[in-house]
Amino acid sequence: MAKKTHVATTINGEPMEFLCEARQSLLEVLRDNLAMTGSKEGCNNGNCGACTVLLDGQPVDSCLVLAVEAEGAEITTVEGIADDSRLHPIQQCFLEEAALQCGVCTPGFIVTAKALLDRNPTPSEHEIRFQLAGNLCRCTGYDKIIRAVQDAGKRMAAEARGASTTTNGSPARQQQKQAT
Amino acid sequence: MKEFEFQSATTVDEAVSLLAAKGDQARVLTGGTDLIVQLREGLRSADLVVDVKKIPELMTMSFSPEQGLRLGAAVPCHRIYGDKDVAVAYPGLADAARIIGGWQIQSRASVGGNLCNSSPAADSIPPLVVHDAVCHLAGPGGRRTVKASEFCTAPGKNVLQRGELLVSLEFPPPAEHASSAYMRFIPRNEMDIAVVGAASWVQLTAAGDTIEKASIALAAVAPTPLAATEASSFLAGKPATSETFAKAGELASQVARPISDKRGTSEYRKHLAGVLTQRTLAIAVERARG
Ligand SMILES: Cc1cc2nc3c(=O)[nH]c(=O)nc-3n(C[C@H](O)[C@H](O)[C@H](O)COP(=O)(O)OP(=O)(O)OC[C@H]3O[C@@H](n4cnc5c(N)ncnc54)[C@H](O)[C@@H]3O)c2cc1C
Numbered sequence A: 001m002a003k004k005t006h007v008a009t010t011i012n013g014e015p016m017e018f019l020c021e022a023r024q025s026l027l028e029v030l031r032d033n034l035a036m037t038g039s040k041e042g043c044n045n046g047n048c049g050a051c052t053v054l055l056d057g058q059p060v061d062s063c064l065v066l067a068v069e070a071e072g073a074e075i076t077t078v079e080g081i082a083d084d085s086r087l088h089p090i091q092q093c094f095l096e097e098a099a100l101q102c103g104v105c106t107p108g109f110i111v112t113a114k115a116l117l118d119r120n121p122t123p124s125e126h127e128i129r130f131q132l133a134g135n136l137c138r139c140t141g142y143d144k145i146i147r148a149v150q151d152a153g154k155r156m157a158a159e160a161r162g163a164s165t166t167t168n169g170s171p172a173r174q175q176q177k178q179a180t
Numbered sequence B: 001m002k003e004f005e006f007q008s009a010t011t012v013d014e015a016v017s018l019l020a021a022k023g024d025q026a027r028v029l030t031g032g033t034d035l036i037v038q039l040r041e042g043l044r045s046a047d048l049v050v051d052v053k054k055i056p057e058l059m060t061m062s063f064s065p066e067q068g069l070r071l072g073a074a075v076p077c078h079r080i081y082g083d084k085d086v087a088v089a090y091p092g093l094a095d096a097a098r099i100i101g102g103w104q105i106q107s108r109a110s111v112g113g114n115l116c117n118s119s120p121a122a123d124s125i126p127p128l129v130v131h132d133a134v135c136h137l138a139g140p141g142g143r144r145t146v147k148a149s150e151f152c153t154a155p156g157k158n159v160l161q162r163g164e165l166l167v168s169l170e171f172p173p174p175a176e177h178a179s180s181a182y183m184r185f186i187p188r189n190e191m192d193i194a195v196v197g198a199a200s201w202v203q204l205t206a207a208g209d210t211i212e213k214a215s216i217a218l219a220a221v222a223p224t225p226l227a228a229t230e231a232s233s234f235l236a237g238k239p240a241t242s243e244t245f246a247k248a249g250e251l252a253s254q255v256a257r258p259i260s261d262k263r264g265t266s267e268y269r270k271h272l273a274g275v276l277t278q279r280t281l282a283i284a285v286e287r288a289r290g
């Protein structure tokens, strides 16, 4: 039997430990060992972005990360985007604006969009298309996705404005939590 | 993927001894955007994969206008274009870092990995060549340096010896009235391999109307990235006009010796080499004028 390595990491804010083989990708371990099937396997070679997760805040294709590389890292998957029972504005806008059909690409788009909007809640259409170029969708034709991301950014900006007017109330703290 | 052993090195010496012990069955891992795909598809094999991202020297990017740039071999692309000072001082390098794959790839892919993978179509190599970058290597026999223009020897091959590691890339300080640009031609807007790529670096006279010195390098027109030396020396002392750029484009196109494949015929690639040389020269000159 192949040698297994013990890995200690943080996933969606929770400390997590697992055993894996060196050759296993982070995507495989998330899906097969940890039963976190939100991240999807599209191409398994870095082209489609369906497996996108945040690794220390940066969007990466988890099919091109070895699970052993997650040692000591902070990972956010699509399962960690919603705030308890409340959907994230990006998820809400994808739903309301029908920015998905089969949905296989959606987790990846949501994670990449979160990384983008946390840095810049008011990106231009061009910026959105450029930053999301590593995410492919074979169903929607992209326009609805772009619009949903734009609208989510506006909502996030509005929420942040609302939060910043509350000097020491909980919304500001909540916003801060989301941004990390 | 076949089984392999994984080690994460924390010093250059540790990485070198791990690599030297396993020889050609040991592979360095930086961003993994080439290596993991190659291992998965069986294009390369490895008994040992050595992650070098925990070695501080390989993850450091330090720049000053006096000292120039020291770029750790494992620094991912997003940190290069994300640093304003670096992006302004070495714009051709930032141009390449911004178009290697999409954002997810740029979060991981390093210029060091792009160079060590040694594809003739690698986007960051022409900018390294025109910026006169020097590669710092460490191996069982100690440290040595190699010019980036002499690093690649054949498709997928380079000067690295058994147990040797690329530690960092050193760029001379940015010169006055100088700038650079990189462009590639691909059939879509993002996420594709260059059919042809061209980088230009120019230094203008203080008046900004004459080229004092220039350097041009091409991707995907030869078995290795190619310096277009005739075109570069032709440009010295010439007026910075579109006629001059066109002539330099012709000279660059003449040294190109591309293959024909599904991405383009040899003739088409030669033509593109000329066009991209002209365009990157025009952009570099405009940037140099500020
Ligand atoms: C979807 C996708 C899109 C891509 N788009 C582009 C593109 O547009 N342009 C482009 O040029 N490339 C592209 N690539 C290829 C790849 O992303 C780049 O070549 C990248 O720069 C490789 O860097 P890395 O850090 O990921 O290297 P790795 O994959 O970690 O390593 C690459 C090779 O170099 C060796 N190596 C790495 N670092 C060192 C070192 N310090 N010392 C010695 N050997 C070392 C490794 O062993 C391996 O053989 C793409 C890849 C994918 C999957």
Ligand code: FES
Pocket: A040, A041, A042, A043, A044, A045, A046, A047, A048, A049, A050, A051, A052, A061, A062, A063, A064
């Ligand atoms: S499954 Fe990872 S990029 Fe497609």
Ligand code: FES
Pocket: A099, A100, A101, A102, A103, A104, A105, A106, A136, A137, A138, A139, A140
């Ligand atoms: S909704 Fe089907 S791939 Fe995007």
